Structures are given as structure tokens and as C-alpha cells.
Amino acid sequence: MGNTNNFEFTGRLKRLFLILMGLGAAAVAVGVLINPEISAQRVWANFLVNTIFFLGIGLLGLFFVATHTMAFGGWHVLVRRIPEALSTFIPVGVGLLFIIVAGAVTGSHHLYHWTDTFLVQDTVSVGDLRSYEAGLHHEGGEEHHEDAEHHEDAEHHEDAAHDADQSTSQRANEVPVLAASLDQQGADAHQGAHSGEHGTDAAHAASGEGDTAHLAAASDSLHTDSLHADQHAADGHTADHAEAGHGAADGHGEGHGEAEGEASYDWYAGKVSAQYGEHHGHEMYAAQFASAAEGDQIANPHFDKLLAHKAPYLNKSFFSIRFVAYGLIWITLFYLIRRASLREDKEGGLVWYKRSKMYSATYMVLFGITSSMMAWDFLMSIDAHWFSTLYGWYNAASLWVATVASTTLILIYLKNQGYLPQVNENHLHDLGKYMFGFSVFWTYLFFSQYMLIWYANLPEETFYFHMRNGDPAYRALFFINLGMNFFVPFFVLITRNAKRRVALMAAIASSLVLTHWLDLFLEVMPGTVGTAWGIGLVELGMLAAFAGLFLFIVFRSLSRASLVPQKHPFYLESVNHHT
Numbered sequence: 004m005g006n007t008n009n010f011e012f013t014g015r016l017k018r019l020f021l022i023l024m025g026l027g028a029a030a031v032a033v034g035v036l037i038n039p040e041i042s043a044q045r046v047w048a049n050f051l052v053n054t055i056f057f058l059g060i061g062l063l064g065l066f067f068v069a070t071h072t073m074a075f076g077g078w079h080v081l082v083r084r085i086p087e088a089l090s091t092f093i094p095v096g097v098g099l100l101f102i103i104v105a106g107a108v109t110g111s112h113h114l115y116h117w118t119d120t121f122l123v124q125d126t127v128s129v130g131d132l133r134s135y136e137a138g139l140h141h142e143g144g145e146e147h148h149e150d151a152e153h154h155e156d157a158e159h160h161e162d163a164a165h166d167a168d169q170s171t172s173q174r175a176n177e178v179p180v181l182a183a184s185l186d187q188q189g190a191d192a193h194q195g196a197h198s199g200e201h202g203t204d205a206a207h208a209a210s211g212e213g214d215t216a217h218l219a220a221a222s223d224s225l226h227t228d229s230l231h232a233d234q235h236a237a238d239g240h241t242a243d244h245a246e247a248g249h250g251a252a253d254g255h256g257e258g259h260g261e262a263e264g265e266a267s268y269d270w271y272a273g274k275v276s277a278q279y280g281e282h283h284g285h286e287m288y289a290a291q292f293a294s295a296a297e298g299d300q301i302a303n304p305h306f307d308k309l310l311a312h313k314a315p316y317l318n319k320s321f322f323s324i325r326f327v328a329y330g331l332i333w334i335t336l337f338y339l340i341r342r343a344s345l346r347e348d349k350e351g352g353l354v355w356y357k358r359s360k361m362y363s364a365t366y367m368v369l370f371g372i373t374s375s376m377m378a379w380d381f382l383m384s385i386d387a388h389w390f391s392t393l394y395g396w397y398n399a400a401s402l403w404v405a406t407v408a409s410t411t412l413i414l415i416y417l418k419n420q421g422y423l424p425q426v427n428e429n430h431l432h433d434l435g436k437y438m439f440g441f442s443v444f445w446t447y448l449f450f451s452q453y454m455l456i457w458y459a460n461l462p463e464e465t466f467y468f469h470m471r472n473g474d475p476a477y478r479a480l481f482f483i484n485l486g487m488n489f490f491v492p493f494f495v496l497i498t499r500n501a502k503r504r505v506a507l508m509a510a511i512a513s514s515l516v517l518t519h520w521l522d523l524f525l526e527v528m529p530g531t532v533g534t535a536w537g538i539g540l541v542e543l544g545m546l547a548a549f550a551g552l553f554l555f556i557v558f559r560s561l562s563r564a565s566l567v568p569q570k571h572p573f574y575l576e577s578v579n580h581h582t
Contacts, residue, residue: 024548026548046541047103048528049545056520058099060405065370066403070363075573078433081425081578088557089410091557100381126302128298129289132288136289317387336366339362348568382523388463397448397452400444401519405515412516415509417566423567429580433582445489477528480525483518484518484525
């Protein structure tokens with residue numbers, strides 16, 4: 004290593020990253036082969052987690068460059084090439100994200116249940132319902148509660164003839180019951196309606212009122228909005244809430260104030276579980292229409308009122324168009340900012356610096372919009388019956404901490420290899436301040452999102468956290484995520500000297516990269532695979548494969564440009580930087 008300003012991407016490093024990719028891919032394959040219970044859905048979910056994580060680091064790396072350019076942050080010049088190198092993963096990350104989009108559009112995966120267009124059809128034919136549930140049962144047998152669904156389907160078929168013989172007398176007797184139930188919902192939304200309208204799968208099988216709602220759906224005379232309120236109350240969204248963005252079920256919005264002090268946790272947990280099951284299509288209704296002709300039109304028992312309300316935004320065509328827009332914006336501005344930086348290093352002067360400022364200002368505005376929309380589209384829409392106005396900021400803050408931590412680790416590696424001799428403890432200190440400060444900011448957003456939803460105590464909002472905190476399957480990870488991403492960096496990095504200790508900074512940065520990956524893991528897994536999750540060969544292998552690819556691209560980029568942009572206007576300010 005003769006020139007400390009030119010990084011050499013050695014054959015040893017290349018082999019290391021390629022081996023990491025290969026071993027990671029092999030681990031995923033072995034994990035699927037030796038454990039047949041691992042579904043394709045779980046593999047797709049892990050692919051989504053790692054795509055968003057590493058693409059997000061690339062996008063925030065470019066944001067690091069853009070913000071410091073606009074803020075005249077001269078101190079960053081000596082470390083600028085590292086976040087620039089992180090941003091070179093953007094085109095590759097967009098390509099990987101295309102695979103997710105293509106899978107959603109073609110139905111190759113079911114990460115987003117809003118892509119199921121059957122759910123937003125108000126009226127369907129009996130034949131369509133039978134075909135849909137036949138496919139749903141086949142998919143469920145592979146991915147969701149195979150034994151339970153098979154048993155339920157068998158029971159429906161065994162009782163189909165019996166139901167058909169008695170359907171006429173049942174409907175005559177049950178219509179007044181349905182009307183009374185709906186009247187009760189309007190009078191008291193908590194005390195009779197919650198248990199009836201949000202019943203679990205078992206309640207639908209055993210409860211006369213549950214059968215009433217679904218049998219009555221076959222009659223055109225009962226195809227009314229009131230019926231939809233009873234059939235689909237598991238959506239947990241009233242029309243008033245839907246217009247306001249909350250989307251609560253008809254007859255459900257009233258009575259929340261009175262219910263808060265009365266509801267027990269058992270009732271609440273059951274309600275949330277039923278809602279989650281309804282939203283993911285675990286019920287079968289075709290057997291209830293065994294005597295109907297294929298062409299008979301019925302009220303769709305799978306109709307999802309909230310998804311229908313959001314369909315103008317959450318649909319495959321608009322989803323694809325938004326993705327194309329994101330990709331074009333990110334790749335174009337990455338190319339312009341990177342080119343301006345390299346040309347400035349070759350030609351000097353202020354021409355390319357001024358252009359870099361213009362491109363950076365544009366990127367900051369467009370990234371502020373597209374980063375939030377990306378989080379809505381690819382993460383928040385996994386749980387499409389829930390939303391948070393803080394979600395985009397929360398994800399950006401998490402990925403920003405991971406980006407600063409990644410920059411710190413690469414900087415320490417380069418210093419240990421003899422590169423960047425001008426970089427001193429003051430530059431490391433500033434990166435440490437970023438990790439400390441934005442860990443606190445991430446916690447502020449975490450707490451604000453959690454506290455406001457907990458305080459409102461609305462099941463259509465709290466079920467998101469119930470799946471992560473109330474469910475024992477994820478509870479440990481929930482608190483590990485909070486502790487490692489807040490308490491550890493807060494108490495370790497709170498002193499000035501801690502941010503100047505290389506070994507300590509390396510340890511904390513490594514921890515933050517892994518635990519913010521865990522943060523994203525917790526955002527994706529509960530809504531895609533439920534309790535059928537794990538951290539095994541598939542998860543570790545996928546992370547290793549993506550990390551190997553990411554590091555290969557980043558280090559190759561470092562070798563293709565000068566490590567120190569010596570013709571940058573603020574080069575000397577960075578060399579003489581002290582805090």
C-alpha cells in the first residue's frame with residue numbers, strides 16, 4: 004500500500020465478500036430443505052427486510068452527502084467518500100426492490116394482502132367464491148395454519164347438505180335475530196356488538212348469530228350496508244373513522260370512551276386476534292352456499308371495507324407506477340451527485356461544487372417525500388388496516404442510525420489499514436454524536452408512536468403493537484430492540500471520551516447495525532408470517548448474502564475514486580477540524 008489516498012480492493016477482500024454471499028445463499032437453501040415447515044412467505048419476508056435495509060443505508064448515505072453539502076459541513080470532507088460509496092448500492096437495491104414489486108403484481112408472494120383484488124369486490128358469484136376459497140385453502144395449507152384450516156374445511160363439507168336442507172327455515176327464524184343484533188350495535192357498540200361482530204373463527208362455527216350473518220348474505224333482500232357491518236365488522240373500521248383516516252367498522256366507533264375503562268385484556272386480546280385472522284383470510288364460507296347455483300350473485304363474505312376504501316392508492320398499477328418513480332428519482336440524483344463529486348476532484352474550481360449543491364437540494368426535498376412513501380408502500384401496507392403518521396420518519400431515523408454506524412465501521416477499518424491519515428479523533432467524535440443523538444431521536448419517535456396509540460386504546464390501531472408486544476412470540480425481541488437501540492448507545496456514548504475510543508465506537512456501531520436490522524425485522528415479520536417466524540439459517544443466510552453483496556459494491560466503489568477529495572472547497576477545514 005504505497006498511496007494512502009487510493010484504496011486497493013484486494014483479491015483477498017473480493018474473495019471474502021464473494022464467499023460471504025455464497026455461504027449466505029447456501030444457508031438459505033439448506034434452511035429451507037432441512038425444515039419443510041419454512042414457507043415461501045417467510046423467505047420472501049426476509050428478502051424484503053434485507054432489501055429495504057441495505058437500500059435504505061444506500062439512500063441515507065446519499066442523504067448524508069447532500070445534507071452536509073447544503074449545510075456547509077466542512078468537517079465531513081475527509082469521510083465523504085464513505086457515504087458516497089454506500090450510495091452506490093442504490094441502483095442494485097432498486098433492482099432487488101423490483102423483484103418484490105414483480106412478485107406482488109404477479110401473485111408470486113402474499114406479503115401484501117391488499118394485492119388480493121377479490122377482497123375489494125362487494126358482490127361476487129357463488130362460483131367465484133368457490134374458486135377463490137379453493138385457492139385460498141391450498142395456499143393456507145402451505146403457509147397458514149394448515150391443520151386447522153383443513154379441519155374447518157372438512158367440517159363445512161360434511162355439514163353442507165344439512166345446512167342446505169335447513170337453510171330456508173333458518174333464514175326465516177334468523178332474520179329478526181340479525182336485525183336485533185344490528186339494533187344492539189347502534190345502541191351500545193361495546194356491550195353486545197364487540198363479541199358478536201368481532202367473533203373468532205370458533206365463534207363463527209358455534210354461534211347462531213355468526214351463521215345468521217353469513218347465511219343471510221345469500222339473500223339479495225338482505226344485501227344492505229347493515230349486513231356488511233355485521234359480516235365484516237372484523238375490519239374494525241367505521242365509515243366516519245375511514246373518512247378521517249382511521250377506518251373503524253360500522254357501528255363500532257360509538258362507545259369507545261365508555262369501553263376503555265370496562266374492557267378486560269382477555270376480551271381485547273381475543274378481539275385483536277380475531278381481527279388479524281379475518282384480515283388474512285382464514286375463514287371459509289363457500290359451504291354455506293352449497294345449494295346455490297354457480298352464477299348466483301351474493302354479498303362477498305370476504306369483502307374488506309377498509310381495503311376497498313384504500314384501493315385507489317393501494318392497487319397493483321399505482322403501486323408499480325410509484326416504484327418506477329422512486330427508482331428514477333433515486334438513481335438519477337445518485338448519478339448526478341456522484342458525477343459532480345468525481346468531476347470536482349479532477350477539475351477543481353467551484354463549478355461542480357455549485358452543481359453538487361443544486362443536486363443535493365433537489366435530492367433532500369424529493370428524498371423527504373419518497374422515503375416516507377416507500378415506507379408506506381413496502382412496509383406499512385403489510386398491515387393495511389393500520390397506519391401511523393410517524394411511520395415514515397420512524398423508518399428514516401432507524402436507517403439513518405444504521406447508515407452512520409456503517410460509515411463509522413468502514414472508517415475505522417480504513418484507518419486500521421493505514422488509509423485516511425488526516426482523519427483524527429474529532430471526526431470519529433462527530434460520528435459518535437450522530438449515533439448518540441439519533442438513537443435518542445429514534446426512541447422519541449418510537450415512544451411517540453407507541454404512546455399515542457396506547458393512549459387512544461382503539462383496537463383497530465393497537466393490534467399492530469399487540470402483535471409485537473402482546474404476543475409472546477415477539478415480546479422478547481420487542482424489548483431487545485428498545486434496549487439495544489436506546490439504552491445501550493445512550494448510556495455508553497453519553498460521555499465525550501467514549502465517542503473518541505476506537506474500540507468502543509466499533510462495538511457500538513456494530514451493535515446498532517444489527518439491532519436496527521432487527522427493528523426492521525420486527526416491522527415486517529408479524530404481518531407477513533405471524534408466529535411462524537424464527538431466526539435460523541434462512542434469516543442469517545439471507546443477511547449474510549445481502550451483506551456480502553453490499554460490501555462488495557461499497558468497497559469496489561471506494562477503490563474507484565480518491566479516498567480524500569482534495570479539491571473540495573472545504574478540504575482544509577476538514578483537515579484542521581477539532582471539537
